[in-house]
Every structure is written in structure tokens, then in C-alpha cells.
Amino acid sequence: MRLPTDEELLAELAEYVAIPSDSRSAPIETMREAAGWLAARLAFANGRVEETDGFPVVRGEWLGAPGAPTVLVYGHYDVQPTGELAEWTTPPFETVVEGDGVDAVVRGRGVTDDKGPVLLVLALARAMLEQDGALPLNLTFLFEGEEEIGSPHLPAYVRAHADELAADLVISADGAMWRPTEPSLSVASKGLVAMDVVVTAADRDLHSGRYGGTVANPVHALATLVASLHGRDGAVAVDGFYDGVDELTPERRAEIDAVDFDEEAYRASVGVPELAGESGYSTLQRLWERPTLEVNGITAGGRYSVIPHRAVAHVTCRLVGTQDPDAVAAAVTEHVRSLRLPGVEVAVHTDEGRVPAYRIDREHPAIRSAAAALEEVYPGQEVLLAVIAGTLPAATLFEDVLGAKTLFFSFATADEQHHAPNEFFRIRRFGEGMRAWRALWTGLAAWEPRGVAAVGVAP
Numbered sequence: 001m002r003l004p005t006d007e008e009l010l011a012e013l014a015e016y017v018a019i020p021s022d023s024r025s026a027p028i029e030t031m032r033e034a035a036g037w038l039a040a041r042l043a044f045a046n047g048r049v050e051e052t053d054g055f056p057v058v059r060g061e062w063l064g065a066p067g068a069p070t071v072l073v074y075g076h077y078d079v080q081p082t083g084e085l086a087e088w089t090t091p092p093f094e095t096v097v098e099g100d101g102v103d104a105v106v107r108g109r110g111v112t113d114d115k116g117p118v119l120l121v122l123a124l125a126r127a128m129l130e131q132d133g134a135l136p137l138n139l140t141f142l143f144e145g146e147e148e149i150g151s152p153h154l155p156a157y158v159r160a161h162a163d164e165l166a167a168d169l170v171i172s173a174d175g176a177m178w179r180p181t182e183p184s185l186s187v188a189s190k191g192l193v194a195m196d197v198v199v200t201a202a203d204r205d206l207h208s209g210r211y212g213g214t215v216a217n218p219v220h221a222l223a224t225l226v227a228s229l230h231g232r233d234g235a236v237a238v239d240g241f242y243d244g245v246d247e248l249t250p251e252r253r254a255e256i257d258a259v260d261f262d263e264e265a266y267r268a269s270v271g272v273p274e275l276a277g278e279s280g281y282s283t284l285q286r287l288w289e290r291p292t293l294e295v296n297g298i299t300a301g302g303r304y305s306v307i308p309h310r311a312v313a314h315v316t317c318r319l320v321g322t323q324d325p326d327a328v329a330a331a332v333t334e335h336v337r338s339l340r341l342p343g344v345e346v347a348v349h350t351d352e353g354r355v356p357a358y359r360i361d362r363e364h365p366a367i368r369s370a371a372a373a374l375e376e377v378y379p380g381q382e383v384l385l386a387v388i389a390g391t392l393p394a395a396t397l398f399e400d401v402l403g404a405k406t407l408f409f410s411f412a413t414a415d416e417q418h419h420a421p422n423e424f425f426r427i428r429r430f431g432e433g434m435r436a437w438r439a440l441w442t443g444l445a446a447w448e449p450r451g452v453a454a455v456g457v458a459p
């Protein structure tokens with residue numbers, strides 16, 4: 001079949017990028033304009049803009065393949081702020097093409113996160129409908145306008161529309177391949193729980209001369225506490241922290257060791273004198289498979305000769321396996337209480353948002369079909385099954401509410417300056433992405449999910 005050309009997609013992308021849908025600062029009218037523009041591209045699927053308690057979502061569905069699986073395509077139309085304009089080499093809301101051949105890129109805010117990767121899916125679906133007259137499976141679409149600000153209104157919207165959004169699988173056009181050098185799929189991402197550890201003593205800051213030596217100093221107590229969170233081996237020294245974490249099998253270790261990963265290049269890329277972390281694991285093993293506890297910030301006192309009355313550490317834990325965010329928060333709380341630091345009071349306040357780790361089985365039909373699709377588009381290259389060391393709350397939401405797993409199938413690449421000035425997208429990914437999505441849909445069409453959620457099928 002004839003796929004849309006790069007020129008056609010670049011022309012569409014130019015219009016789309018010109019709408020500055022920065023969810024942090026754009027007025028609602030701009031966000032509506034972007035949503036409306038996208039909905040118009042979904043005319044083949046009754047595309048429309050629907051209100052939420054925040055910025056609207058774009059919805060659509062094409063349900064012309066009875067008996068075939070239903071796939072929900074997810075993405076977002078909002079973008080990150082531009083940051084310092086002076087750091088951009090081209091205007092952020094104008095697309096500019098640079099380079100040629102396989103190195104050609106298009107620059108502009110949102111080109112890779114997530115406007116380009118979404119557009120190629122819609123262009124493909126339109127082309128398949130025009131030329132084949134049908135799609136191999138049922139598609140529903142959900143594009144939100146608040147992804148870059150933490151999707152505050154998405155959970156309520158998805159819960160309220162769970163019946164209409166029912167799907168056997170979610171495929172996210174958001175996300176990114178790990179590196180430009182090989183095709184990859186992500187099969188896991190880490191969970192997250194965050195908390196403040198608050199140490200207090202006197203009811204006000206005290207003069208360090210007049211009171212020094214008579215009361216406990218919360219900064220000293222907090223330092224003792226923070227130092228107690230890890231052992232000398234770099235492991236987290238909180239009882240119960242590792243509950244739900246499976247020890248790495250020799251097979252998994254060997255598999256990770258076989259990944260082409262240059263530790264020295266990685267060290268140099270972050271500018272540290274030496275890499276560090278839990279002993280007994282390689283850098284990539286730690287990055288992909290081990291949970292972490294990090295102190296992100298400490299607030300206390302200042303350059304005054306006082307004994308501060310309060311010291312706070314902000315702590316986040318990235319979770320793996322079946323670690324329970326609530327149990328981890330409880331374990332940290334118990335740990336700091338058990339220290340019984342003299343002369344101070346210690347409290348732990350856990351943040352509302354708690355996300356468990358996410359995993360999709362590598363034998364899941366979605367992963368198998370996606371790997372086959374990538375092998376078709378990138379012949380002779382092995383598909384790497386990678387881990388996203390970040391956290392993906394949408395995948396957890398879809399699993400909880402819709403009972404559907406999420407496959408991340410974006411043709412963005414992680415090095416394309418997401419969220420930063422000079423964001424870019426490799427133009428070759430338009431064609432590669434369309435061919436891969438087409439192969440994926442075709443491969444999934446034969447799948448017979450258990451507990452069919454296909455629209456119109458009676459239980």
C-alpha cells in the first residue's frame with residue numbers, strides 16, 4: 001500500500017506544532033485549538049473533543065472489525081514549556097528540517113513528545129482505510145492534554161468512561177525507544193513513592209551561643225537519619241524495603257550483561273568522577289532491576305548562628321517487582337522511628353500519588369507482535385527488551401480501571417531532547433513507525449484475548 005510521504009507528514013506536523021499547547025502556561029483556548037485540530041485528523045473515527053475537569057481530551061473510535069480485538073491508542077497533545085528561548089537554535093513553534101537522508105531531523109517543541117509519534121499513527125489509519133477499506137482490528141483513541149503536568153484529571157475521566165474505553169490492550173504512542181542504534185521495546189517501568197521526613201526540636205530557632213550544647217540539633221539528627229538509610233555496600237538498610245523484590249536470576253544477569261552498554265560513556269555523559277550504587281550488580285543491572293531510595297533535597301537552617309528548630313528531607317523510592325508503595329512508606333517510617341534519636345521528634349509524611357512498578361510479560365501477545373513488527377521493519381537487528389527506569393502512571397491507571405495492559409510503541413527516541421530546548425524527531429521514524437504499526441495491528445488481529453472485552457460481544 002502507499003503510505004503517506006514524509007513531506008505529507010511534515011506538512012501536517014508543521015500545522016500541529018504551530019499551536020503552542022504548553023499545558024503549563026497556555027490558555028484554555030489554545031489547548032482547545034490543539035485538541036480540535038487533532039480531532040479533525042480523527043474524522044474517520046468520529047473524532048471529537050470531550051471536556052474533563054481540566055484540559056479536554058480527544059476521543060475517537062473505529063469499530064468495524066467485529067470479533068477482532070479492540071485496541072485503545074493513547075497519546076497526548078500537550079507539550080512542555082519551551083524553557084529559555086535563547087537556547088533554541090530555531091523557533092520552538094515552527095518546524096525546521098535539518099540534515100538529509102537517514103540523518104534528517106525535524107526540530108520544534110513537541111515533534112517527538114508526542115505530536116510526531118501520534119500523527120504517524122493517524123496518518124497510517126487513514127491510509128489503510130482509504131486503500132484497504134478497513135482496519136484489521138477495532139481502534140479507540142484517547143489523547144489527553146495534561147500528560148506533561150502529571151495527568152491530574154485523567155483518572156477521573158477514564159473511570160467515568162470506562163465502559164466506552166474498554167479495550168483488550170492499550171498501545172501508547174507516547175514513550176521512546178531507548179537508543180537510536182537498535183529497535184527496542186520496554187517491558188517494565190519502576191514504581192514511585194515519595195515522602196518528607198520531618199525532624200523537629202525546639203518551638204523556634206535558638207541562638208547557638210545562648211542555647212548551644214543544651215538541646216539537640218535537628219540538622220545533626222537528620223544527617224544521622226539520612227546516613228542510616230544505606231549500608232556501606234550501597235544497599236538500602238531499611239528493614240522490609242526489599243520485600244517483593246526477586247533476586248536477579250543468573251539468566252537475567254547474563255541477559256543484561258549481553259546488552260551492548262558502555263559504562264565509561266555513560267559515566268562521561270553524566271559527568272561524575274566514578275559510578276556508584278548497590279554492590280553486587282552492574283550499572284545496567286542496577287538501573288533496570290533494582291529499587292532505589294534517594295534523598296532528593298534537604299531543607300534546614302541557613303547561614304545564621306542558630307540551632308534550627310526543623311529539618312526536612314524529601315525522599316523518593318523507585319520500586320520494582322511487587323514492592324507495595326504503602327508498605328515501603330511504612331518500612332521507612334518504622335526505620336526512622338526505631339532510631340530513637342534523642343531530643344527530637346521525627347515524623348514521616350507520605351505523598352498522595354503512589355505508583356507500583358509496572359511490567360508486561362515478555363510472552364504477552366502484544367510484546368510478541370510488537371517484536372515481530374519491529375523485526376519486519378528493522379531486518380537483521382535484534383529487538384532489545386528494555387526497562388524504563390522512570391514511572392508511567394497511565395499504564396497503572398489503564399490496568400486498574402480497564403484491566404488492559406499497555407504496550408509502549410513510540411517512534412520517538414530517548415535522546416531527542418524531550419522536554420529540553422531544540423527538541424527533534426528523526427524523520428525516518430515516520431515511515432518506520434507507520435510500517436511497524438501496520439505490522440503490529442495486522443499481527444494482533446488474530447489474537448483472541450481471554451475475557452474478551454471486544455465491543456458488542458455479550459459475556
Ligand SMILES: [Zn+2]
Nearest residue numbers: 113114174175
Ligand atoms: Zn510524552
